Amino acid sequence: MTRDELVVVTGATGRQGGAVARQLVADGWRVRGVTRSEGSAAARELARRGIEVVTADMNDLDALKRACAGAYGVYNVQNPMISGEEGEEAQGRNVVAAAAEAGISHLVYGSAGPGTPATGVAAWDVKIEIAAYARSRGLPLTVLRPMAFMELMTDKDLYPPVAVWHLMPRLVGEDRPLPWLSAVDLGAIAARAFDDPATYVGLDIGLAADVRSLAQCRAVWRRATGHGPRRFPMPLWMFERFVGRDLSRMWRWLADHDVDADVTRTRALLPTAATVEDFVRGRA
Numbered sequence: 001m002t003r004d005e006l007v008v009v010t011g012a013t014g015r016q017g018g019a020v021a022r023q024l025v026a027d028g029w030r031v032r033g034v035t036r037s038e039g040s041a042a043a044r045e046l047a048r049r050g051i052e053v054v055t056a057d058m059n060d061l062d063a064l065k066r067a068c069a070g071a072y073g074v075y076n077v078q079n080p081m082i083s084g085e086e087g088e089e090a091q092g093r094n095v096v097a098a099a100a101e102a103g104i105s106h107l108v109y110g111s112a113g114p115g116t117p118a119t120g121v122a123a124w125d126v127k128i129e130i131a132a133y134a135r136s137r138g139l140p141l142t143v144l145r146p147m148a149f150m151e152l153m154t155d156k157d158l159y160p161p162v163a164v165w166h167l168m169p170r171l172v173g174e175d176r177p178l179p180w181l182s183a184v185d186l187g188a189i190a191a192r193a194f195d196d197p198a199t200y201v202g203l204d205i206g207l208a209a210d211v212r213s214l215a216q217c218r219a220v221w222r223r224a225t226g227h228g229p230r231r232f233p234m235p236l237w238m239f240e241r242f243v244g245r246d247l248s249r250m251w252r253w254l255a256d257h258d259v260d261a262d263v264t265r266t267r268a269l270l271p272t273a274a275t276v277e278d279f280v281r282g283r284a
Contacts, residue, residue, distance in 0.1 A: 005072035006030040007194055008104075010058060010095055011079060012051070013042035015151060016110050019187030020075045025051050027191050034058075034067050058091035064098035073194050074099040076130075077110030080246070085122035092130035100137040106197050107139045108190050113250075114259050115145055115206060121250045131204070142193045143204040146181040147259060150279040153217060153229065161232035163247075164214070167239055171251035174215040178254065179208030179261030185273040192269060208261040209273035217276055224281045 007024050011017030012033025025031045032052045035043050043053045056063035058078065068074060076095045080088045099107050109131055113124030134141045152164045172178070189207065193200035212220070221229045240248060266273055274282070 003027075003029050006032060006070060007073040007075065008032045008034060008068050008071045008099075009075040010034045011077045011110075012046060012053065013037070013040055014077070014079060015149070015155070015183045016077050016186060017075065018042065018046070019183045020077075020108075020110070020190045021046060021051055021187075022049060023184075023187040023191040024075075024194065025049050027195070029191075029194070032067065032071070034064070058094055059087070061094045061097060064094050065101055068095075068098045068102040068104065071099075071102055071104050073106040073108065074102075074104050075108050075110065075190055075194075076134075080123045080126070084244075085126055085246070088123070089126045089129055092126070093133050096130065096134045096137055096139065099134075100139055105140060106142070106194060106201060107134055108142045108144065108193050108200075109134065110186070110190070111143050111145045111204075113145060113147065114257070115143075115204060119253055119257075121253055122246045123250065140197065140201040142197075142200040142202070144186060144190060144193070144207055145205060146186055146207045147179040147261070148181070149186075150180050150182045150274070150276060150283075153221070153280065154283045161230045162234045162239060165218070165229045165231045166233055167236055167248070168251050169214045170236075171248060172214065172254045175213045176255060177211050177213050177261070179206070179259055179263075180210045180212060180217075180276055180279075181207045181266070182209070182274050182279050185209055185270055188272075189266075189270050205265070205269075206260055206262065207266050208263050209266050209270075210275040211261045211263060212276045217280075220277045220280050221284055224277070225284050229284075 009021040013035045038053045038055045056067045078088045111127040
């Protein structure tokens with residue numbers, strides 16, 4: 001189906017924004033992807049799919065206003081690994097302000113974490129503030145909150161041998177159940193939200209397609225490939241020099257707190273959502 005409505009996707013060349021943009025254009029939406037570098041290989045790949053790619057720094061409110069002009073909806077996501085805590089909040093608020101000025105009909109926010117305030121994990125707490133700001137501006141809002149992306153196990157730019165297979169088990173615990181979702185399935189659920197605002201507007205949804213401990217994920221990997229995932233020992237202090245301390249705070253929080261992981265709700269939204277085994281067999 002071809003649609004006349006335009007959806008603007010921030011972070012369109014990233015993992016999450018890219019998944020949303022690709023699913024929307026596959027579903028027939030007009031899509032405008034916002035990126036800092038429209039000449040990148042990822043941006044060129046989006047353009048080949050028929051996505052309009054525009055350059056806008058999310059620190060530049062005027063550029064975001066131009067990007068959101070004429071849009072029906074906006075998908076809002078920031079990368080705290082790049083922007084930092086204060087930068088993420090400023091960028092998120094800028095997107096909200098631009099969407100409000102454009103009079104958009106649906107803002108879908110790519111959040112994360114348990115949805116509870118004051119966890120001490122900046123990447124989660126800031127997102128609650130951004131969602132609250134969107135509500136204060138009166139925007140029709142849907143919040144999507146995955147906890148752990150399955151891509152942590154496979155994607156090289158997330159350093160899986162160091163992170164998910166070495167340090168994360170030490171801080172979270174090998175046998176601690178964790179909720180997992182693939183970025184591709186987040187993209188599919190976001191597209192469904194735009195397609196069905198009557199159902200989704202007003203919802204704040206924790207997303208999980210599977211619940212597995214890291215030990216179980218390692219066993220799945222071994223069954224799928226015949227060998228365990230590669231591990232690379234690195235001291236935590238050295239890892240934190242590269243990525244900061246917020247990620248290790250997140251892992252420690254998960255070690256001590258139960259997370260509401262309603263797999264049935266996510267599967268009701270997307271029955272085809274991949275389990276960890278589905279994902280690993282397709283990617284490892």
